[in-house]
Amino acid sequence: xxxxxxxxxxxxxxxxxxxVTSRHQxxxxxxxxxxxxxxxxxxxxxxxxxxxxxxxxxxxxxxxKIAREHLGxxxxxxxxxxxxxxxxxx
Amino acid sequence: MTGVSLALKRAAPAPALPxxxxxxVFGALLMLFGALLARSLYLQWIDNxxxxxxxxxxxxxxxxxxxxxxxxxxxxxxxxxISTPVKSIWAFPGQVDATPGQLxxxxxxxxxxxxxxxxxxxxxxxxxxxAKQVPPEVADRVATLKIKGIHDQNEYRRxxxxxxxxxxxxxxxxxxxxxxxxxxxxxxxxLGGKPGSRRVIINRRGEVVEDVEAIRAPQAGRDLAxxxxxxxxxxxxxxxxxxxxxxxxxxxxxxxxxxxSGEILALANWPTYNPNARNRVAREKMRNRALTDVFEPxxxxxxxxxxxxxxSGKIRxxxxxxxxxxTFTIGPNTIHDAHPNGALTxxxxxxxxxxxxxxxxxxxxxxxxxxxxxxDAGFGAxxxxxxxxxxxxxxxxxKTWKPIEQATMAYGHxxxxxxxxxxxxxxxxxxxxxxxPATLLKGNGPVAGRPVVxxxxxxxxxxxxxxxxxxxxxxxxxxVPGYRVAGKTGTAHxxxxxxxxxxxxxxxxxxxxASNPRLVVAVMIDEPTAGAHFxxxxxxxxxxxxxxxxxxxxxVPPDAPQDNVILPPEGxxxxxxx
Numbered sequence: 001x002x003x004x005x006x007x008x009x010x011x012x013x014x015x016x017x018x019x020v021t022s023r024h025q026x027x028x029x030x031x032x033x034x035x036x037x038x039x040x041x042x043x044x045x046x047x048x049x050x051x052x053x054x055x056x057x058x059x060x061x062x063x064x065k066i067a068r069e070h071l072g073x074x075x076x077x078x079x080x081x082x083x084x085x086x087x088x089x090x
Numbered sequence: 091m092t093g094v095s096l097a098l099k100r101a102a103p104a105p106a107l108p109x110x111x112x113x114x115v116f117g118a119l120l121m122l123f124g125a126l127l128a129r130s131l132y133l134q135w136i137d138n139x140x141x142x143x144x145x146x147x148x149x150x151x152x153x154x155x156x157x158x159x160x161x162x163x164x165x166x167x168x169x170x171x172i173s174t175p176v177k178s179i180w181a182f183p184g185q186v187d188a189t190p191g192q193l194x195x196x197x198x199x200x201x202x203x204x205x206x207x208x209x210x211x212x213x214x215x216x217x218x219x220x221a222k223q224v225p226p227e228v229a230d231r232v233a234t235l236k237i238k239g240i241h242d243q244n245e246y247r248r249x250x251x252x253x254x255x256x257x258x259x260x261x262x263x264x265x266x267x268x269x270x271x272x273x274x275x276x277x278x279x280x281l282g283g284k285p286g287s288r289r290v291i292i293n294r295r296g297e298v299v300e301d302v303e304a305i306r307a308p309q310a311g312r313d314l315a316x317x318x319x320x321x322x323x324x325x326x327x328x329x330x331x332x333x334x335x336x337x338x339x340x341x342x343x344x345x346x347x348x349x350x351s352g353e354i355l356a357l358a359n360w361p362t363y364n365p366n367a368r369n370r371v372a373r374e375k376m377r378n379r380a381l382t383d384v385f386e387p388x389x390x391x392x393x394x395x396x397x398x399x400x401x402s403g404k405i406r407x408x409x410x411x412x413x414x415x416x417t418f419t420i421g422p423n424t425i426h427d428a429h430p431n432g433a434l435t436x437x438x439x440x441x442x443x444x445x446x447x448x449x450x451x452x453x454x455x456x457x458x459x460x461x462x463x464x465x466d467a468g469f470g471a472x473x474x475x476x477x478x479x480x481x482x483x484x485x486x487x488x489k490t491w492k493p494i495e496q497a498t499m500a501y502g503h504x505x506x507x508x509x510x511x512x513x514x515x516x517x518x519x520x521x522x523x524x525x526x527p528a529t530l531l532k533g534n535g536p537v538a539g540r541p542v543v544x545x546x547x548x549x550x551x552x553x554x555x556x557x558x559x560x561x562x563x564x565x566x567x568x569x570v571p572g573y574r575v576a577g578k579t580g581t582a583h584x585x586x587x588x589x590x591x592x593x594x595x596x597x598x599x600x601x602x603x604a605s606n607p608r609l610v611v612a613v614m615i616d617e618p619t620a621g622a623h624f625x626x627x628x629x630x631x632x633x634x635x636x637x638x639x640x641x642x643x644x645x646v647p648p649d650a651p652q653d654n655v656i657l658p659p660e661g662x663x664x665x666x667x668x
Contacts, residue, residue, distance in 0.1 A: 026300075027300060030299060031299060034298050045174060045226075048172050052169065052249050052251060055251040056251045059251055060320070060321060060324035060325075061253070061324065064328075079571075081642075081652070082652065
């Protein structure tokens with residue numbers, strides 16, 4: 001009887017300690033998860049900012065300005081547009 | 091002596107305590123214990139909220155989980171409105187305790203001068219914003235200075251990459267990223283995110299160590315896909331702007347519709363504003379005129395009169411109408427043709443835009459018939475694009491029409507429309523007689539419309555509209571190399587108070603390619619003052635430039651040879667009536 005009780009006590013102590021460690025592990029992992037979530041949000045924000053930047057750079061107003069002023073391009077007049085017939089293009 | 095001391099001893103017997111004192115003291119102490127016990131029981135079981143709340147607040151927190159507002163994208167997925175997190179820096183001036191060095195660094199971070207900062211901090215208020223909506227990096231730099239009394243808060247700021255080219259459709263958001271104008275306002279439910287919150291356990295360093303419960307799950311805003319094509323929109327805006335400036339006009343509008351689905355591919359207005367920097371922008375510039383303002387359309391209305399008459403069987407395209415001598419008197423009123431013609435076929439009435447011809451045709455119809463056609467074509471009812479504040483225009487009930495009104499309505503006076511309504515009405519002729527719904531949101535290809543006239547009538551009118559842009563018509567300048575186009579000019583005197591003025595609204599509505607229409611373009615120039623005022627001279631060239639480029643951008647195969655444009659010799663142009 002005494003022996004059984006001692007064994008059970010030992011089991012109880014082991015269980016209690018493992019509960020403590022697993023709890024600790026869980027918290028550590030959770031903190032890490034939190035950090036990753038913060039990073040994910042930061043990346044999301046950055047993605048939004050990059051999208052914004054990209055579309056701001058690519059706006060037709062700017063593209064046209066650069067084409068006109070830096071590259072010396074111009075929109076062709078009606079007389080200077082030649083359309084390739086659809087059949088020939090293929 | 092001893093006797094005395096003995097006597098003294100005997101005179102001090104042990105004092106007899108009152109019999110009740112001990113039990114009384116004991117009882118009192120017991121009662122105090124009892125009170126203590128009762129209090130603790132009370133706090134433990136009955137009034138336990140306060141202390142428990144205090145307890146939890148030491149280790150648990152409710153934190154807000156932010157939710158993004160959805161983006162607005164064009165039909166190709168190009169972003170038109172994006173929210174990104176920013177921070178605002180504020181201070182309690184009374185608490186600010188900074189050395190001049192710190193203040194200089196702060197000014198550097200906020201891109202201002204120490205003097206300006208000191209002025210803000212000294213104006214005597216309890217609370218002051220030092221900088222609104224700065225990038226997070228700037229706020230971080232401020233935070234590292236660790237100046238007492240200076241704080242920051244998280245906010246979202248909405249950016250519009252397309253700037254002034256698209257501001258009227260999108261509108262803008264106000265404080266807390268809530269829509270205030272345009273689609274931002276009407277689509278608030280769809281776009282707006284709902285921030286969630288969750289309860290967590292924190293450790294003594296303030297780090298979150300455990301999630302207890304999610305109180306509300308955050309609901310991110312959804313992306314909104316518009317029918318708008320950003321490239322066409324820019325094209326429309328650029329051409330409209332240069333036309334308004336070249337004609338020294340007061341305002342202008344341009345709408346491009348997909349003829350098969352009714353989707354609004356572009357909607358440009360002038361004057362406009364930049365939604366990214368809209369401090370002190372006049373209300374006037376914020377109006378989306380194409381939807382919220384009405385004008386008398388003038389001759390662009392004639393095709394509907396003709397369609398109504400064709401449909402009722404009163405006339406055929408080759409029926410001859412006598413328009414000589416260029417005037418037509420109804421009671422006390424007289425209708426004029428500015429360039430008198432003789433006998434014209436119905437086709438020529440459209441081609442030459444004769445007011446007398448259109449009025450005579452209109453008067454051959456019962457008022458209810460004409461009213462029905464106009465009403466079916468969407469006049470007098472809001473276009474239901476989902477834009478706030480769009481107007482219905484005015485189409486009075488047929489019962490109240492006097493003959494003169496019926497006659498003037500035939501050529502677009504006494505009726506008012508907005509530009510989107512007008513463009514949408516032309517989908518009747520661009521298709522097989524069906525009116526397509528005009529939508530600002532992206533749809534899925536061709537849609538069934540509401541039948542207005544038969545396919546035969548629609549095709550007959552389309553042919554007449556094609557004649558109108560050819561030499562001998564009112565708008566040869568609307569022609570596009572490589573494509574057959576069809577359209578109608580409009581030049582209307584502006585109504586002011588009770589009478590017409592000598593200021594004009596010039597317009598052109600048309601579609602192309604005429605063999606299988608894909609795009610409808612409507613142009614309206616308000617009060618051109620640079621000399622020309624006829625729709626064929628002011629609005630038609632804008633139509634031509636926009637339509638040509640738009641068709642090429644959309645990859646629509648040409649349906650005419652490149653040298654199809656035939657312009658009449660200078661001065662030989664037919665001008666339409668006003």
